């Protein structure tokens with residue numbers, strides 16, 4: 001028996017968790033090494049004293065009440081997180097009983113949960129920043145954007161080259177601006193170059209500059225974008241559109257951090273952080289021999305993919321509201337609302353042009369809307385057309401396409417029957433949206449049978 005007790009002691013001693021045991025009189029009978037380290041105490045000085053002596057006077061009263069509840073069985077266990085010298089510990093209290101149910105004491109286990117706690121804080125603050133749209137002008141509540149925000153936070157302070165990928169209009173330039181704004185280079189403005197918009201014969205002179213007389217018309221010296229971005233960030237948008245000779249020159253800048261102007265042999269040192277973006281598949285372009293492989297690897301040090309809007313539909317309505325406010329203000333209109341039917345149209349469109357398309361759509365609607373609430377008729381034609389032609393799609397979490405085709409009277413039902421029907425339809429759609437299209441769950445939510453839901457859906461699909 002004695003041997004067994006010694007083994008248990010050794011086990012408890014060697015545990016990475018802090019273990020403290022207080023007997024039925026609240027006296028400490030065991031404190032392991034980890035608990036000593038966590039609390040900065042020596043066990044020998046505390047054994048025999050009450051458990052309250054290892055707590056601050058402020059928490060002693062609370063612990064006393066807690067132990068009483070564990071003793072009388074009104075709670076089965078208790079858990080709380082405490083901070084000790086910048087680290088977080090989760091303290092769990094468990095009552096220990098004898099086989100006949102008598103109270104033997106309380107076991108206190110302390111686990112180091114600092115990493116978990118930090119991640120939770122980080123996640124919470126990111127979510128808050130995202131939810132209130134204050135992450136550098138970003139609006140997003142979608143969890144698929146979390147990795148984007150996390151990467152922005154993680155790479156902003158570095159000097160590494162970043163390659164932002166994603167379809168056109170997803171917000172790549174906004175991402176680049178957020179990285180720059182959060183970097184040590186933010187005192188100088190980021191220099192943006194749209195590589196696709198530069199005529200081929202001007203790419204090199206624009207990027208690297210020219211010396212007087214370098215070509216006909218070069219009447220003075222010209223600093224290129226790289227020189228202009230010295231001590232700052234250069235954003236190479238649509239980098240996949242760079243012609244081959246400019247790709248070779250860009251590679252040289254990345255390797256040597258120097259540029260030479262057209263018509264000059266002199267190397268000029270530049271201290272530039274490079275962020276590039278593309279909506280092209282650069283890897284495929286490399287495979288097709290259209291983009292230099294060595295340049296691709298130099299650019300793709302940290303890759304940051306931005307998801308298309310259709311893959312983060314939760315963002316559609318918050319963004320629509322954001323743009324609505326922005327354009328109402330700009331056009332000096334009283335704040336407009338979004339009609340219910342318009343919300344459904346907005347949610348069911350696929351946005352091949354991503355956020356930019358939504359933004360322009362709302363801008364147009366604000367300009368054209370005759371009333372106080374944007375109706376589907378104010379939206380670009382393709383938004384509504386896609387909806388009318390689309391078949392039922394209950395499977396998509398936020399698609400409310402099926403049967404909810406736009407009718408001009410959606411916003412203002414003319415009769416009581418219409419109103420009842422409309423509001424029933426909205427409730428059903430809402431339930432399907434909430435349950436990700438799962439009919440059984442939707443029926444439960446609506447407190448109707450699955451059969452009734454089926455029948456109502458059939459009717460909706462016929463309208």
Ligand SMILES: Nc1ncnc2c1ncn2[C@@H]1O[C@H](COP(=O)(O)OP(=O)(O)OP(=O)(O)O)[C@@H](O)[C@H]1O
Pocket residue numbers: 137138139140166167168169170171172173174175237277278279319355356359
């Ligand atoms: N999360 C967002 N919140 C608010 N506005 C956004 C968001 N994402 C994009 N936008 C807006 O959408 C428009 C398009 O964004 P941006 O120009 O950054 O896209 P892009 O991916 O760089 O497009 P392209 O590939 O065509 O250059 C901009 O007006 C931008 O302000």
